[in-house]
Amino acid sequence: MKALITGASSGIGRDIAIVLNKMGHDLVLVSRSGDKLRELSKSLKGNVKIIPLDLSNPNACFELYEMIKDDGIDILVNNAGYAAFGEFCQTPLETELNLIDLNIKAVHIISKLFLKDFMAKDKGYILNVASVAGVLGGGPLLSSYYASKAYVVRLSQAIYEELRRKGSNVSISILCPGPVDTNFNERAGVRFAVKGMNSLDVAKYAVDSMFKGKLMIFPGAKTKAGAFLRRLAPEKLLLKLTYDFQKAKE
Numbered sequence: 621m622k623a624l625i626t627g628a629s630s631g632i633g634r635d636i637a638i639v640l641n642k643m644g645h646d647l648v649l650v651s652r653s654g655d656k657l658r659e660l661s662k663s664l665k666g667n668v669k670i671i672p673l674d675l676s677n678p679n680a681c682f683e684l685y686e687m688i689k690d691d692g693i694d695i696l697v698n699n700a701g702y703a704a705f706g707e708f709c710q711t712p713l714e715t716e717l718n719l720i721d722l723n724i725k726a727v728h729i730i731s732k733l734f735l736k737d738f739m740a741k742d743k744g745y746i747l748n749v750a751s752v753a754g755v756l757g758g759g760p761l762l763s764s765y766y767a768s769k770a771y772v773v774r775l776s777q778a779i780y781e782e783l784r785r786k787g788s789n790v791s792i793s794i795l796c797p798g799p800v801d802t803n804f805n806e807r808a809g810v811r812f813a814v815k816g817m818n819s820l821d822v823a824k825y826a827v828d829s830m831f832k833g834k835l836m837i838f839p840g841a842k843t844k845a846g847a848f849l850r851r852l853a854p855e856k857l858l859l860k861l862t863y864d865f866q867k868a869k870e
């Protein structure tokens with residue numbers, strides 16, 4: 621099979637590329653940094669195409685589709701994303717609009733374009749990388765990020781049920797990690813208050829769960845527990861706990 625992976629130059633996307641490639645799948649790798657993608661591609665085998673693009677530009681998402689729509693993509697991993705830390709009244713609007721363009725719009729556009737093709741051939745896997753932040757509720761101090769990941773969760777869940785009702789063989793999964801050791805913190809300008817999971821472990825678990833057709837993928841016992849306990853906690857208590865958890869990252 622052939623996989624398209626966005627945000628493949630580092631962290632979870634890079635490791636998903638490595639895991640899929642080890643399984644023998646061909647790859648199309650996308651991120652802004654062509655040099656990092658080129659370096660990664662040297663360590664991979666088989667047919668690996670790299671496409672440097674800034675996917676926060678919606679036109680780039682359409683360009684990407686036009687470039688590879690006839691390449692026979694069967695696995696789509698929407699992984700590129702980032703967070704912006706700070707109080708909503710102080711964080712730069714420009715950054716947040718860019719975050720929405722990447723974390724929401726790019727996932728929306730690319731999912732729609734490839735889903736249509738996958739449905740036409742009645743096969744394919746979509747793995748949308750959200751976060752446990754997407755199921756926890758409001759995210760004080762990371763408000764736009766939590767909201768963007770909730771969008772990814774809700775959109776993907778709805779698509780899942782539409783596919784199921786059709787008896788489709790196309791599968792959609794949502795990866796919801798807790799903290800993972802990547803470049804994520806550096807870009808968000810924070811440090812983790814707890815130890816992050818190993819990115820390769822997360823990638824292996826995600827790929828395995830995707831091929832099993834799991835809808836919600838929570839890597840690690842703590843993340844699973846958090847997602848479960850979240851359902852029991854009152855909304856305002858959750859907001860207080862989330863604020864304290866995020867504040868510790870400053």
Ligand SMILES: NC(=O)c1ccc[n+]([C@@H]2O[C@H](COP(=O)([O-])OP(=O)(O)OC[C@H]3O[C@@H](n4cnc5c(N)ncnc54)[C@H](OP(=O)(O)O)[C@@H]3O)[C@@H](O)[C@H]2O)c1
Nearest residue numbers: 627629630631632651652653675701751799800802803804
């Ligand atoms: N690390 C965590 O704790 C954690 C937890 C839950 C969910 N996640 C999610 O996991 C995904 C991957 O993040 P990560 O932790 O692996 O962070 P990362 O190491 O910073 O990787 C982010 C990837 O996205 C790419 N990217 C960023 N902006 C882009 C743009 N405008 N256009 C195209 N590609 C872009 C980056 O490459 P370039 O810089 O080369 O563009 C990089 O390959 C994100 O969606 C994140 O929200 C992370």
